[in-house]
Amino acid sequence: MKFWKKALLVVATVTLGLAGGATVTHAASSAVNSELQHKGELTIGLEGTYSPYSYRKDGKLTGFEVDLGKDVAKRMGLKAHFVPTKWDSLIAGLGAGKFDVVMNNITQTPERAKQYHFSTPYIHSHFALIVPKNSHLTNLKQISGKKIIAGTGTNNATVVKKFKGTLVPNSNFASSLDMVRQGRATGTVNSREAWYAYSKQHATKGLKMIDASNEERPAKISALFNKKDPAIQKSYNRALHQLQQDGTVKRLSQKYFGADITK
Template identity: 45%
Template sequence: MNKYTKTAAVAAVTLMAASSSVYAVVPSVSAKSVPAYQKNLHKKGTLTVGLEGTYSPYSYRDKSGKLTGFEVDLSKAVAKKLHLKVEYSQTKFDSLVAGLGSNKYDVVYNNMGKTKERAAKYAFAAPYLYTKTVMITKKGSDIKSAADLKGKKSAQSASSNFGQAAKKAGTNVVSVPGFAEAIDLVNSGKADVTLNSQDSWGVYKKAHPETKLTAKVTNVLGDTSAAPMLNKKNKALAKKISKAQKQLAKDGTMAKLSEKYFDSDLTKKP
């Protein structure tokens, strides 16, 4: 082998080694690709949560204007487990589902009940809260049971599971944006009743001990549960959220948050 040939051969071997080195790093880049549950996030590295922000004690503004509540604290803990930042998109209840469909946020944490109609169009993570349904009326009302609801005016968020139940029970639904407005209409006599969760009523009653309203448990919905609701394309994210909530239940975080906001543990299935 002459000097020129030997030099060319060494150069060729060096080039091949370099090429092999470049190819070898490709798998490591792939290994660091975005996890499946993060691929459809509204914002990279962030869990964007849709909620009302006016529905105490689930999500509301405190006296300083800071967003707080059971579902705010829970979603923060979930995001931390998922190694994501968390941001909130506040909107009226009847707009929450539409916003999820148009990808304005990744998940709705807003006391959402899983119904057959919703499950057909959306994905759900595991439930995180269990409660009963109550009929809230003025004291002395002739509404004593679900059979008495027919023909009555019911103040409801029309697209909520409570609103749908009130409609099926034969009430004339007066549409309102949220729980506070529903309570106002019953107090003013512009509505006869509103259906809502027993825990929401309990918090309201505690904050308004002088109230002239009362509540009776009803079986129109049976025992209800709340679960995170997501776009169908986010099934991988739903599984990760379920896993995170299971961990938070195991370490006692969920129970502590429930005790903080509801004065009882509503996170365990009856």
Template identity: 30%
Template structure:
């Protein structure tokens, strides 16, 4: 009986040691690929041009994978289910402007921030109401993307009639048609969206505090977290990050505009 107990304990010890060694970094290295999720419909961050996936996030993910010694392998999926897919192990990371929030940190670990962004209003060109704060929008209809940080920001203010949409095209169209009073998006996105849609809209006031975007992955992978953060630091140190950022935005988007 004693021998049997010793054998069982030994087997359990081996299992525990194996579990402790099972870090995402080991899987990524063994596989030779970093599985990256993006929407694929979110220009200029990630989108398809002539059938090829491109954009700021795509190039950042490729640069990080290279520093890790592997290749980036992309999966495109809708924003509404992208975090659930990460939980289910369909991919290793999401490189898609995911805001680092306390709620998300309950379920996922994040890399160090790689983009600093801020919420900004979009209004009609002929609208003279001059909204400056979220409080100015009480009693007004405001369009926003479903499941985004901006939707949570609006819902936290009592009195705003928040209208959620699957994508920017839908709520900007409604804004142009006066079905809603304003829209809310990322300050990095708005110039591109207004240019792309060619709708009679303009950028409004920035609202709220700047937010930090990071790369989420499943918890309890300390070796992967350290390696990913080192890769991010390396592409900043060698100028790769600044080159990619300047290509897509004309500046380093990891820093506040005032600091550049």
């Protein structure tokens, strides 16, 4: 009798998706649930204002990291719960225990690794310099001493400082472009993928994008966890690996960025 109970328990943790092959959904373990902010839920911190990663369309939260977060949570046997938060409060909020994980175009850096753990990278983000169309700037080396917009504490801001630009804080992509158009800054450093996605739905007249991949290596983008939550990180990585193997992450990349930026 005990044997059959164990067998039924194993079967209950596996969901088979008949269309497109088998899909394995792992039931959340007691170790994972003990680390979660709310049992049965994966609380995900993100901005919700940064297309195509996370943004609102017709009032509904959507985007690459929103869809990926839902898929990962489902594979973990959990329900995704999103908490939109301003960028400069996201990582501090993770440290304060407001979220289980942050998914917000987070770059792996040595500084962050001192306090937090990363997931396996799910995309690679290429840096870009966006300037007026009539600008004489052609590369990052030329931004020295010039006003360049980037979000405070972001990898974009790190690049601005590295090339000795004068940082103008703004984490909102659309308003940053407006500031460049208005001449309130010389340009903005952001991701090439954000530019591609934005230009699909909005006019970029008067602006041009300079791909800076040959000057600054693409950033590894990962989810961010507290070090005190190893079970959540391990379960997340296992679920993410499945989604990478079955092509889900690649499909979401093509959907939101128009290209496969998973490698």
